[in-house]
Amino acid sequence: MKMGATKVSGSDDYLFHPQLLKNLDWDSVQNILNPAITNENTGEPWLLVRPLHITDYDKGYLQILSQLTTVGNVSKTEFERQFWNMYKAGGYYLTVIEDTRSNKIIGASSLITEFKFVHNCGLRARLEDVVVNNTYRGKQLGKLIVLTVSLLAKKLGCYKMSLDCKDPLIPFYKSIGYKLEPGNANFMTIRYEDSPKPS
Amino acid sequence: MKMGATKVSGSDDYLFHPQLLKNLDWDSVQNILNPAITNENTGEPWLLVRPLHITDYDKGYLQILSQLTTVGNVSKTEFERQFWNMYKAGGYYLTVIEDTRSNKIIGASSLITEFKFVHNCGLRARLEDVVVNNTYRGKQLGKLIVLTVSLLAKKLGCYKMSLDCKDPLIPFYKSIGYKLEPGNANFMTIRYEDSPKPS
Secondary structure (H helix, E strand, C coil): CCCCCCCCCCCCCECCCHHHHCCCCHHHHCCCCCCCCECCECCCCCEEEEECEHHHHHHCHHHHHCCCCCCCCCCHHHHHHHHHHHHHHCCEEEEEEEECCCCEEEEEEEEEEEECCHHHHCEEEEEEEEEECHHHCCCCHHHHHHHHHHHHHHHCCCCEEEEEECHHHHHHHHHCCCECCCCCCEEEEEECCCCCCCC | CCCCCCCCCCCCCECCCHHHHCCCCHHHHCCCCCCCCECCECCCCCEEEEECEHHHHHHCHHHHHCCCCCCCCCCHHHHHHHHHHHHHHCCEEEEEEEECCCCEEEEEEEEEEEECCHHHHCEEEEEEEEEECHHHCCCCHHHHHHHHHHHHHHHCCCCEEEEEECHHHHHHHHHCCCECCCCCCEEEEEECCCCCCCC
């Protein structure tokens, strides 16, 4: 995060370094995507897979998340504060697909890593907040964005990656390698009251 | 983390501030524990609920985690490095029960929080790595340690807390308020090869 007087944002203002998305191990997941696309060759030259950027508030990042769940009235200042909270904490690999023709975010998924003591002080990975704009269906972008962050988790040395999902999405995640492990596939929740912040 | 020449560890060397565990909202979960114990009054004066401390390597923290899953050969240096990784990142509320008669860790559970953009830039909570030493069963310590970090999540303003669990543990978590939400109770995993570090 550079704070130069004239600098508002730039190539440094990604949530994580774009280089991390280079040379992912797509060979290990061949046959899942047909035709074979990757985050570096999405099949459409105008579709760009990249880390979340500080300017993505204006590119519709929250609008696309609102297809998943409640987002609420989040101001640009609040968005930026949370972006830097994630940046400082580390372990937040929020990844998006931008349509560079319209400068709009049209897909997203998040890899979150967690330090563990178990598994030799290992690193655990979680998949969160996967969404692709309806009007872009049929381009394998759901698989693309999930595989991108899954391969990033592998590259970072995570020993496992997991997700919580609704019943209708089970076949999708099975098709890209996720498993319901027998006897160990239960996701349980306590919900506390949402306390909306003043906007 | 103070690095004074003569200081090895002290009251500052907790993973999070012990004050956070004071005055949790035990009234909201009354009737779950009978007799009614809390993290501040465990029913046995020698059982202390507190944040993980940098010296807990020597108090058997990794040994108790090894009842859950593979820990591996983790040196004291590696333990301390991971402790400070968690400390610097923030959001790691690893909590233990110590038997102060033997200075041994006899129970543990972890709250991990995650910054979100959804839910008004909310904070999400996860429960991880719950274990109580077999020889201390029958003292409600499992419920105590899980409720302690669950109430801490509530105090921190988390909008939900979740966990992944094996089939036999479902009744336990149901008894303390966790739910399998219909249609949204699936936990899926990809496992990557564990690459043991040289010890």
